[in-house]
Amino acid sequence: MNYQELLQLDQQDPLHKLREAFVLPDDTIYLDGNSLGPMPKVCAERAQEVLHQQWSQDLIKSWNTHQWIELPSKVGSKIAALIGAAPEQVMCCDSTSINLFKVLSSALLLQPKRRIVLSLNGNFPTDLYMVQGLSSLIGEDRCEMQLVEEAELEQALTDQIAVLLLSHVDFRSGKLLDMARMTKLAQQQGILVIWDLAHSAGALPVALDDCQVDFAVGCGYKYLNGGPGAPAFLYVAKRHLSKVSQPLSGWMGHKAPFAFTIQYEKPAGIEHFLTGTPPVISMSVLDAALDVFANVNMQTVRAKSLALANTFHQLLTSHAELHELTLLTPLTEAERGSQLAYRHPQAYALCQALIKRGVIADFRAPDILRLGFTPLYLRYIDMWIAVEILSDVVKTAEYLKAEYAVKQKVT
């Protein structure tokens, strides 16, 4: 594949025009949308409106007149459409960690005779930390974490397990798990399943209802492009809503928040999963960002995501000097998400040298260079340019400069 052929692919790309919906810095190829999505232009307009009209002019009245009070469910509905959930099962609120605590507590209450929460060693750490936190609070006799390697996962699904907690896409390797199959296998053993969609919502088609998933959580600032630290979301299957309860029962999750009764009263629906007052500015920006997906078909996104990653990998393997980069992500399309992860003995320095040259990737300890392929704004020619720069950085040994060796606090 040469530059001309890739330019042609861009011209034929049905998503090509969507790039214009984003603000992207000049001379930058942004392969880190899996960590923080770039800013859709509508977000700046919305922030302007929230600050200069809603907050500063309409003040407290905006809870009604600008429907601030409806934001968590409004944003939740938009996210629901992207993750295969019929309405009224998704709420936008809090952080992924907090939301995991809510759904995990709920799931365990539905499993009074079981206590083990099964997950993978490689799961995103905050998910594991939240299990540990709940366990420390309610005791190992009610919540005990068990971690296995992925190869051991299926045989670990027994009737001793209360909850299976999995990330749809592994944050390090980019490996995609089979949601339908794993959910079914678990449920056959009476296990409830929680999926963390941080690296799949907005990146590929997700079918929570079709897979009969019990609970899910996910992140607003990666593929949903909701801005740094954007509020997260949670999903509770309709069939569980009347039976579950969650312990972070704040006033926004009360049946009648403004009745100010002394006793908490559980509402019938997903509103029960709200806690405190939502961060309206951040949530409004996420709300606007989701409009970029309004007419986007997630199958089209998925096809382009795979094609971009395939292009990148083919170009990379065609460069002999890049042979030290070994692919960690499965090449089988059904087994990967929207990123590629390469191991390299000096992955950190390589990543820093790339960033200096305008190719934004990220590093995950100890030796992983992680590249996200986000079809709403990346072009095929970006793959070509990125690999050319990577090749140059390696050929010239530029990444071996001392300045790239020192690790920063956050990468």
Next chain:
Amino acid sequence: MNYQELLQLDQQDPLHKLREAFVLPDDTIYLDGNSLGPMPKVCAERAQEVLHQQWSQDLIKSWNTHQWIELPSKVGSKIAALIGAAPEQVMCCDSTSINLFKVLSSALLLQPKRRIVLSLNGNFPTDLYMVQGLSSLIGEDRCEMQLVEEAELEQALTDQIAVLLLSHVDFRSGKLLDMARMTKLAQQQGILVIWDLAHSAGALPVALDDCQVDFAVGCGYKYLNGGPGAPAFLYVAKRHLSKVSQPLSGWMGHKAPFAFTIQYEKPAGIEHFLTGTPPVISMSVLDAALDVFANVNMQTVRAKSLALANTFHQLLTSHAELHELTLLTPLTEAERGSQLAYRHPQAYALCQALIKRGVIADFRAPDILRLGFTPLYLRYIDMWIAVEILSDVVKTAEYLKAEYAVKQKVT
């Protein structure tokens, strides 16, 4: 007091110029800063900077280059200065409700032989709901809520009580509790004390360290003017930091978040109380808002707050037609916060009619008209205008119009 005298008070007011730091709508007297503070001008500038430079241009690098990672502690330090806390005991994070869950869990872990959480019937409901949520999760044998009337409070402080949970200022009546005295009385019985500062932080001098308070939580969007649903804060006394642990142990509260270890490891300091990724846009706006307090003496704020409320009440009582408004707030200065609450049989309609005329107050069920006096931007002449309008609304029976009788969802 006539208009001329009040105009003179404004001219002599050391805080008078601060009004210019805020955007305030025309023809509006905003007596609801106790519910949602108005926008400081610096907030719009900061939002602009966060969106157009930090997010859209510097993208993921901003975690380092713009110190997003430091925001919770940076904002925490600014708040610490307003609530009498030496540094490194305050973090900005999550919502007040979530933060209460964290400090309450911590407090109960420090009290293994006690289980009762004592509070007042009139405490802000979300605080009570969070106690109920924790109780439902860990059982009444470890967390049982006991509510009393304020008159019964002191005699209820026995060695059976684990935690005393109080709001510094009552959200309905505006009554201020004596923090030093109540904390001391409770601690004499071995009780740990949590104060909710939602209606006092930024409104009056708070002296957490001097009062030897154990824990506190509070809100960013009322007197701190941090924007709708701005992130909240929590305080943990230095002496407890090494001994406590809290169950919402997410990755941002890990000793080394980016080491991605499997086991949660508790950091030595207040960082332990962080959970997930913070909403950077909302938190940056709060950070900017706090700069308005940079050279403000809280004693000066308190003196003006009392003077404004005194002025309002004197003017109101001088109008015979307003005799149906009966003051619920104690008139004794040491016993009230920065608001006045009046009962009126048709408080809801009255509030709506006032809002229509540009005097923004709020209503609390069943019959309370609540008015906040926020010295950073309110003038003495505003008191005069507000009472004149209130008088006119009552004299002309304008509030009896049908349009003011129907309750909206949020007030």
